[in-house]
Amino acid sequence: MKKKAVYLLSIIGIFFVVLALTSTVFSEKQDNRITAFNNSISYAEKNNLDKAITELTNIYSQYAGDYLINLRLGYLYYLTKKYDESIKYYTKAIEVRDGNTIEAYLGLTLPFAGKEKWEEVVKIYHKILALDENNYTANLRLGQIFLNRKDYTNADKYLARVFKAYPSDYEANLSYGWNLFYLGRKSEAKERFVYVLMLSKNDASATEGLKLVN
Secondary structure (H helix, E strand, C coil): HHHHHHHHHHHHHHHHHHHHHHHHHHHHHHHHHHHHHHHHHHHHCCCCCHHHHHHCCCCCCCCCCHHHHHHHHHHHHHHHHCCHHHHHHHHHHHHHHCCCHHHHHHHHHHHHHCCHHHHHHHHHHHHHHHHHCCCCCHHHHHHHHHHHHCCCHHHHHHHHHHHHCCCCCCHHHHHHHHHHHHHHHHHHHHHHHHHHHHCCCCCCHHHHHHHCCC
């Protein structure tokens, strides 16, 4: 019986040693990711973007499938104007989430806009609207893109939607006001310009619009 008890205690001891080693390895991996990410944020706050990137690329081979790391690298490379690299990591972040991530799609519009590839930007916004029909940013930016192209009919579809959802929003009122003006709906445009000036007293664009509709 004594030998059996000693043997059992030995087995239990080995089990706890293995468990402790496993926990330590797991903890080191977790700490590795947490430390690198926090360091990256600290460097970015100090405007040292190269080191902010390096902190994450140093561990990237271990965590190539990590959504947050890919998302962060996409943004950091965008800030450094390395747009192709930014697109690469934002795209990877989207793949990791099987396309179900509005924030990564929004991020992806940034480097494409930096490259002035507006058709790609439009496509991405449509993908966002497929996930969230009333998404504020996608509707507003699509409306503004069509407004700048003088495609007022298409602009109206998106700007009306964002105004309906966010009727007190400064940008929604201003963009929608100008689009209504160009569509000849001046009384409606006037209300939107008035709202803009209520929100921003000396807004030059709304002041000009209000003069045109009076």
